[in-house]
Amino acid sequence: MCMADQILRVVSLSRSYGERETIVHALREVSFDIPQGAFIAVMGSSGSGKSTLLQCASGLDRPTSGSVLLAGADLTTLSELELTELRRMRIGFMFQDYNLLPALTVEQNVALPQRLAGYKPRGNDISRVLSWVGLESLRRRRPSEISGGQRQRVALARALASAPDVxxxxxxxxxxxxxSGREVLELLRWMVDQHGRTTVMxxxxxxxxAVSD
Structure with a gap:
């Protein structure tokens, strides 16, 4: 595989917590490449470091050592401000607990990352991602007024609104x-197949x- 095909490159990534006798090694010298347009699942037992790996690879946490290259940019060398700006516009996030703001409507939640980045979201862009996840008719509702599965689809639309690299x-x-879980997985698979959206789950x-590559 040529370097141009690799959207995400993790090199000798390690993450430790604590000191001396209380130190915990969550990750030790992890390396892998992910090509553009791939759907990758990371599996392992509880405590094996899955979430730590995702947090370090996405720039939410800084590794103890090693590097993370997103489209050639080394996240580990960026300042906090540069990292925040990169996450807002080039990385999409979905979490188990949705992380939606209850006071905002569906539409406002989807547009929030772009507004925080200083951009005025275009209405057509928000409508497009809401139509992808089948929620355009619910755009004025708040998270408390929709189901859990619908909230996760809002989270997916929010993650996709800025057309992230990963x-x-x-x-x-x-x-x-x-x-509801099956519907969300089918949407993730569709985004990879139809829009080439690289996904790490x-x-x-x-x-x-089993839905992943």
Whole structure:
């Protein structure tokens, strides 16, 4: 594979917590490459470092050593401000607990990352991602007025609104029933197949992992 095909490159990544006799090594010298347009599932037992890996690879946490290159940019060398700006515009996030703001409507939640980055979201862009996840008719509702599965689809639309280089999903179906979870996985698979959206998903569920490449 040529370097141009690799959207995400993790090199000798290590993350430790604590000191001396209390030190915990969450990651030790982890290296891998992810090509553009891939759907990757990261699996492992509880405490194996899955979420730590995702947080370091996405720039939410800084590794103890090693490097993370996103489209050639080394996240580990960026300042906090540069890293924040990069995350807002080039990385999408989905979490198990949705992380939606209850006071905002569906539409406002989807547009929030772009507004925080100083951009005025275009209405057509928000409508497009809401139509992708089947929620355009619910754009004026608040999170408390929709189901858990619908909230996760709002989170997916929010993650996609800025057309990120990579979408990171941490247990995106963990809080959902089987039907809602299947719908979210089908949407993730569709985004990869139809729009080439590179996706890295942490999961403990082999059914969820089976949807990935």
């Amino acid at each position: 979408l990171f999903a941490d247990e995106p179906t963990g809080a959902l029933d089987s039907k 942490v999961t403990h569920d082999p059914v969820a992992a």
